[in-house]
Amino acid sequence: MPTTKVEVEGLMDRLTEVFRTVGYDGATLSKLSEATGLQRASLYHRFPGGKQEMAEAVLARAGEWFRKNILETLSGPGTPKQRLEGMVHKLDAFYGRGRSSCLLDTLSFGDGRSLFESHIKQSFAAWVNALARVIIEARGCSMTVARPVAEDAVIRIQGALVLCRGVGNTKAFQRIIRSLPESLIRKEKS
Amino acid sequence: MPTTKVEVEGLMDRLTEVFRTVGYDGATLSKLSEATGLQRASLYHRFPGGKQEMAEAVLARAGEWFRKNILETLSGPGTPKQRLEGMVHKLDAFYGRGRSSCLLDTLSFGDGRSLFESHIKQSFAAWVNALARVIIEARGCSMTVARPVAEDAVIRIQGALVLCRGVGNTKAFQRIIRSLPESLIRKEKS
DNA sequence: GTCTATAGGAAGATAGAC
């Protein structure tokens, strides 16, 4: 009896939660085992490459969700403002309303850094590019103008997650994402 | 012959570098030993509490530097703009022109989280407060208005560090800190 | 104040029963 898709998704959710919370170095096999309810050996059955393969799977799955829900929203139908509001709505869920950290942040320390460097770099680049295209469409500006504005959006989101994790509440994240659509569309200094 | 102050400062610099780069969980005694040139047992001689005491010392020292160089600049003499430019100049050095991570970020994962939670929270609060006071002075606005603007500044700095670490270059950090003084003083939407 | 040596335990990973 093969494992159901629902069970696999639940398993991946638990693994993701661990890597998000404690990073790559902090994600010990014991913690991953406890979080999933599977013994270490069972995890190795599913991920022969061990911890590294689990983190790769988690990162790949998050990347797919991000492409399908964030990037496709940005390049999809609707006005630029509607698409940015769509992104913000999806981000709110993706980051647990500001409670969860970003894997691109937590996996960029320690041993995770060298392992996922290029993946992280590409993910940030794709996000900035998708945002820049929306901004160009909304403002009728050049890529040279749009790129730093798009970077600012990613910077604010990441910074808000860091601050909220630090101070222990999510108000700043909520404020930031709510202000994003309008601030990215306006031509004034962002 | 007691160890000189210069040597101690050098030692602390090396320890700081490790915790900044790999976080608390990633900072093994082996890495700390290699980075400092001292054997594990020698590190225990200086820090009987082991890794936790080293991280506490590193965090305390960074906090002192921050108070003396950043917070005192913000509350010191000069116009608000001059003080913000002073902060930016110090921050540029503090974060290695955008190459180094912030300890408040790297120590908020894994085992470090529970250990340094309140220290991190207080540090962020002090920084936001100091910035808010400058903004109030510059704009003649209320604390209610100034606080989110001050938070935005911290958010941008932290976010820029995350993005720069992710993409492997420091341009975004440079751009962000250069734009900070003027954007915090202006009454337009930050 | 630094070192070598080592204890005791937790880490990642594997073998093989069921």
Place this chain on the structure above:
DNA sequence: GTCTATCTTCCTATAGAC
């Protein structure tokens, strides 16, 4: 597909010589 049992390596921490 999951488990118990085990291996090796690395970890934190200590003892004691110099």
